[in-house]
Amino acid sequence: MNPSELYNLHIEIKELSSLSQELVEPLLVKYDLTSVQYRALQLIVLDESLAVKYVSNHLKIKPAAATALIDRLERKNLIERCQSEDDRRVVYIQATEGGKKTYHSINKCFTKIFNDFYSVLNEEETKRLKQIVGKLTEHVSSCIEDQC
Known part of the structure; x- marks a missing residue:
């Protein structure tokens, strides 16, 4: 492919990404979550208990941003912090029952959206x-x- 065709392919990929975001955004707005907050909640629900550092590394955000993200999810009562019994400096986060329900409700809708999307x-x-x-x-x- 020549450079012009590759650039057009790049634009098509960006447009597809934008369109797919338009499909999921209203659902996340309904639950008062951003896509990054949802991704963090997903990690926490699926891993059951993990350190803030893991969230930061996995989402490729700075530790300070991860802490702010965790603070927001905690204020929404979706997650809670728990200190490690072995090392008080280590704080783990886990989903609350409400966080698990929220995640599973969103995930159920995403399943339908993405089954249609990739059908x-x-x-x-x-x-x-x-x-x-x-x-x-x-x-x-x-x-x-x-x-x-």
């Missing part, structure tokens, strides 16, 4: 798309890291 692809196409997106994400992440 135009067969199983093989979906697997291949996942591989391609993963490969591109890994490559671009590596390029960004190398620039630092």
Whole structure:
């Protein structure tokens, strides 16, 4: 592909990402969550108990931003902090019952949204798309890291 075609492909990928965000955004607004807050809640619910540092590393945000994010989720009664019994300096976070219910309600709606979204692809196409997106994400992440 020539540079112009590659640029157009890049624009199409951006547009697809924007359109998919338009599908999920109203649902997150309904639950008073941002997409980053939802991703953090997802991590916490699925891992049951984890350190703030893990959230920071996984979401690729600064520790201060992760702490602010956790504070917001805690104020919404979706998560709670628990001190480690082994090391008082370590604070774990876990989902409250309300946080788990909220996550599962959103996830149920997301399942329907994304089943519809990807229904135009067969199983093989979906697997291949996942591989391609993963490969591109890994490559671009590596390029960004190398620039630092």
